[in-house]
Amino acid sequence: MTGAERHLAARVLSALLREDYGGLASRMTRDKDGVRLVLASGRAVRLAPGLLYQDFVSAPEEGLTLGEVLGTLAEVAGPQDSGGVAAFGEECRAALRGHEWLDARRDEVLTRLALLWNGAGASGGDMASAADPGTRGGVDAGGGAGSRDGAGSGDGERSIVYESLAAFAEHPVYPASRARLGLAEMDTVAFAPEFAPAFRLRWARVPRERVTGAGDPPGAWPHHPPRSDPSGAWPSEPLDAWPSGPSDGWPSGASDGWPSGASDGWPSDPAYVLFPVHPLTVPVVSGIPGVTVLDRPYLTARPTLSMRTVQVGPRTHLKLPLPISTLGARNRRSIKPGTLGDGARAELLLREVLRREPDLDVVLADEQTYAHAGHEYLGWMARRLPAGEIVPVAALLAPSPLTGVPSPELAVLSPVVDHAHARPSVPRVLDHVAARHAGGDVAGLLAGYLRLLFAWNVRLLVTYGIALEAHQQNLALVFTEPGTPPRLLVKDNDGILASPDxxxxxxxxxxxxxxxxxxxxxxxxxxxxxxxxxxxLAAAAVAFGAGYGELVADALEKALAEHRGHPMARLLRARTLDAARLVGKSMVTAGTLADRGRVAADVNKHYGTSGPNYLRHHHRRKASQ
Structure with a gap:
């Protein structure tokens, strides 16, 4: 049994216990020697006091096997969930394989990231070659002559390094986050962000009459600001309004952008529109009637933490559908037809809020350019990012090879989220960023981030009735002028929840x-x-993981104090600082295990679990000092 298996088995058992799936908590016993959980094998494993989010977790010395945990899961599950239990078993095995694949290549990947960070390869082709000199399935991972590489230099290269490092760390709650259901080892290494690959996109000819969208395709014509309705609505427009003339590059001028008829060898037909297609999605798109996938790849891409979103320019991402699942079998990485338009509408709403709240140092990614052809695997969205060094919040707790991390420390990474305030022994991206931008003051950098995070989200909720699913993957710190505090970057807003009243x-x-x-x-x-x-996810996982959990309650208290007396602020305080327990999501239950009839309409909003209030612990201790 490997260390990766022990680690994964412990996380899975802890997640099942947190969600009390199948009444698992009823198997707990208590005596003078502590708390234990009886497994299906009859073995009683010791439980330790919970970290964040739950009361008890598997004790680290127990040495669980994945088979023991999955056997217990099968025993407590009801017959209606048999399909979900089997699917979760495969998900766990896929996660274990993902751990092993990364462990076997970590030194190679770290070398690649160091080269990218140091600006190795002044041209896009050289950078792509450093990333992966091979070719597979018609996807030229090396760029080279004739390729159009969207990856630029400077902050753009650093941004994609941070994205890959973020993929080294696991999800704070979901135990099998390393799994990418549907991918074999070769495809995972070629396209997953933790391997820092580069590859070229494929393109499909789509009948124009099927296509709706908004904005101008990147590089298809000089960029004009997207049209919007002052009311905040975003119309779904036919692409007849889109010019089809020669490309003059991305708005930044750093890429040749969309292929066009003016590009040598590309078909030009006004009855069709070219759609970018991720190489993994080619088999699906090839089977759509009336759509033709072209043989020629074009435009080098690098995966971000999201994987289905790829970087094609220093300030440009493309969000593309993928035929895989992550964070649960039900979490398909396709793009439903209405999602892109709703995300654009949400962004315009948030822009109006920021216009009214000029003191909030928040910036929104531009996600107003997109297209869809009525099929979940035929769509794309272009995301334009602001200037500056962009550090995803999800990357902050990842080990940083930029500060000399010994490679054995990267074998297994899990969130460090306890109440002991133990500072991590391994340098992390957070330490590296603090050294670069905050004079080495990690606590000060985190405190500033939490102030921004809570000021923004509390005001959104209290004043406007808006709650964002902006977790650590959809947030970033943007550093511009030396010595100035970072701005908070928010992206991917289609998970918004808003009150019409x-x-x-x-x-x-x-x-x-x-x-x-x-x-x-x-x-x-x-x-x-x-x-x-x-x-x-956005606050506690980061602050407690860094060993500065005491900062969270203080930052939230300050944000709520701004709205003292408001009914929604009182409710939020009652649900957070003053609550006996904090609500949690049953991610494994909703994402894979439970029969669909027992899951919320939106699987990402399926609650039903709760954990100890880590805020009360710190809030009361501070009040008594």
């Missing part, structure tokens, strides 16, 4: 979202998103 009361029009699930006037539903996303 509160928006109208604030004088804002209710956007015409196509997904009715994003609108609710239930204040507790809004608070659930705040607690499980903003508090648990």
């Amino acid at each position: 509160r928006l109208r009361a604030a004088g804002l029009a209710v956007p015409g979202f196509t997904d009715p699930r994003v609108l609710t006037d239930d204040p507790h539903a809004l608070a659930d998103v705040f607690v499980t996303i903003t508090l648990h």
Whole structure:
């Protein structure tokens, strides 16, 4: 049994216990020697006091096997969940394989990232060659002559290094986050962000009459600001409004952008539109009637932490559908037809909020350019990012090879989230960023981030009735001028939850979202998103993982004090600082295990678990000092 298996088995058992799947907690016994859990094999394993989010976890010395844990899962599951239990077993085995594949290549990947960080390869082709000199399946991972590499220099290269490092760390809650269901080793290494690969995109000819979208395709014509309705609505427009003339590059001028008829060898037909296609999605798109996948790859891409979103320019990402699942079998990485438009509408709503709240140092990614052809695997969105060095919040706890991390420390990475305030012995991206931008003051950098995070999200919720699913993957710190505090970058807003009544009361029009699930006037539903996303994932996982958990309650207290007396602020305080327990999401249950009939309409908003209030612990201790 490997260390990776012991680590994964312990995380899986702890997650099942946290969600009390199948009444697992009823198997716990207590005596003078402590708390134990009886497994299906009859073995009683010791439980340790919970870290964040739950009361008890598997004790580290127990040496669990994955087979023991999955056997116990099968015994407590009901017959209606048999399919989900089998799927989760495969997900866990895929996660274990993912750990092993990364462990076997970590030194190679770290070398590649160091080269990228140091600016190795002044040209895109050289950088791609450093990333992966091979070729597979018609995807030229090396760029080379004739390729159009969107990866630029400077901050753009550093940004993609941070994205890959973020993929080294595991999800704070979901135990099998290393799994990418549907991918073999070769494809995982070629396209997953933790391996820092480079590859070229494929392209499909799509009948123009099927396509709706907004904005100008990057590089298809000189960029014009996207049109928007002052009310916040974003129309779905036919692409007849899009020019089809020669390319003059991305708005930044750093890439040749969209292929066009003016590009040598590319077909030009006004009846068709070219869609970028991820190489992994080619088999699916090739089977769509009336759509032709072209043989010629074009435009070098590098995966971000999201994997389905790739960097194609220093300030440009493309979000593309993938035929895989992550964080649960039900979490398909396809793109539903209405999602892109709803994300654009949400962004315009948030931009109006920021126009009214100029003191908030928050910047939104531009996600107004997208297209869809009515199929979940035929769509794309272009994301334009602001200037500066962009550090994803998800990367902060990842080990940093930029500060001399010994490679054995990268074999197994899990969140360090306890109440002991133990500072990590391995340098992390957070330490590296603090040294570069905050004079080495890690606590000060974290405190500033938490102030920004809570000021933004509390004001959104209290004043406007908006809660964002902006977890650590969708947030970043943007550093521009030396010595100045970072801004908070927010992206991927299609998971918004908003109250129509509160928006109208604030004088804002209710956007015409196509997904009715994003609108609710239930204040507790809004608070659930705040607690499980903003508090648990964006704040606590980072601060406690860095050993500075005491900063969280203080930052939240300050943000709530700004709205003292407001009914929503009182509710939020009752649900956070003053609560006996904090709500959590049952991610494994909803994402894979449970029969669909027992899961919330939105699997990402399936609650039903709770854990100890880590805020009360620190808040009360501070008050007594």
